[in-house]
Amino acid sequence: MMGVPWRYLPLLSASGSLQMALDAWLVAEHRAGRMPALLRFYQFSPPALSLGYHQRAWPTPAVAIDCVRRPTGGRAVLHQGDLCYSLITSWIGQSRPAVYRQLCQFLIQGFAVLGCPLSFGTETAAGREANCFSLSTPADLVDSAGQKRIGSAQRWFGTTVLQQGSIPLQPDPDLWQAAWGRPLPDVSPLPPQDQVIEALVAAGRTLWGDPLWPHPLTEEEWAQFSQAQSLSGLPPSPAPAELGRPVDWHCCTDLPV
Template sequence: MNQSISKKGHYFPIMHMSGPNQMATDMMLLEKVKLNSDISIALRFYQWKGLCLSVGKNQKKLPSNWIDLAKRKEIKIIRRPSGGNAVLHSGGLTYALIWRSPPRRKREAYYLASQWLIKGFADLGLPLIFGNQSANPSEKNCFSTSTLADLIDPLGNKRIGSAQVWQKGSLLQHGEILLDPPAKLWMEIFKTKAPKPASISIPKISLVETLYKACRSCWPEVSWQDKKLTKKEYEKITINSMKYALNINQPDLSINPAESIASTASGRANPSG
């Protein structure tokens, strides 16, 4: 990961916002890093306001029980700009890593962009390795399979599920760190038992700082700076957030709420893997 020229890294304190605003923030930061040659990398953690189910950009026809739960306002459903399957955001921690010039090969990019997560959890006594299952397009639940994009514990439990968006060679990788999934709601949504909670050895309060420290150690040549969103950036986020708000009343939920969401599966921005 070392680079010969020192670059800036931007770190944003944990943010609590709605699902659409979180996705708009991730994409805004990807655009910012992509256009600013002084920024090598950006990192942020966040948690979601309310119970939120995010679905992958290319996820088709959502199950009727998800729509029913959303109509009863028990959950909110949003569409991510990245691929992959559905993720229930409740009782966990979400991260977003934006990397201006990652390796072009997708597998290598996943490997290098996840090393700080592996180091951080190893420092906490929980070794993680990459999954080895093939992606299953018919599966609805992100945490039901563990691919090379995911990290699993020694017992084979998937602890972190990640997905990527590429734009002109720059990378957004965001993912969910599973900590304490809600058993009842998980069963209602996915019709299966929730994964086991994280080990009591994982300190939920100091986890963010431990992972940020691990990230800094993986990019030692980067000069890290604490940052906050500006008023103009918040305004832009609010406007763009509607791209990710799913209209649960539309007849065909395979149609994205906005065609302006960049594809993660086609175009020059997608690396070979």
């Protein structure tokens, strides 16, 4: 990782469908040699429920909410009041779990600076639970009290890896209850979003040896993305009639596959 050029895309607030299509396009650009390794932060606006790439069943929210499919694995994630990140890079010579743990180091180091030490979870991912944040598997980062703070998942495209993650900062208790049918977990608050981004970017600079200056997409790149959006390769987002369909749970873990 050290010495590999990186590009840092600053915070982008947009719909879930655009965010997921953008990650798919960025992966394609990286694989074609037109985009270096990349870190970006983003938020879903409006709030949305994202599903893992292989997820075959999901809850029926008690409120109307967008539902999109991620290009990565894992279970359903409610995106409201959270900070999302994506990493795209190429890797040869290590196992995928080892790469996953190494990429997560910028999260661990950044949160340590914020006074919230994190470690990998220990729970099994087996079972019928659809909510990503109801479990803390070895692919998740938990605080000293064992509470899950960051959920992440990967998908590999040859030697290129896309890692996406969600960091709940200010989730709405009512929306959480409506989406999952249970109360929001009682966890200690995290620092404001700007401080979290600053700490994570600083950790990336240290670990990756790149200044990570903000470099948003240009107008030309947005135009190229718009042209390619229909060819993003993502599975279609589920239709409203499909929500909560009574099929067997697919065993979707947040572990890299």
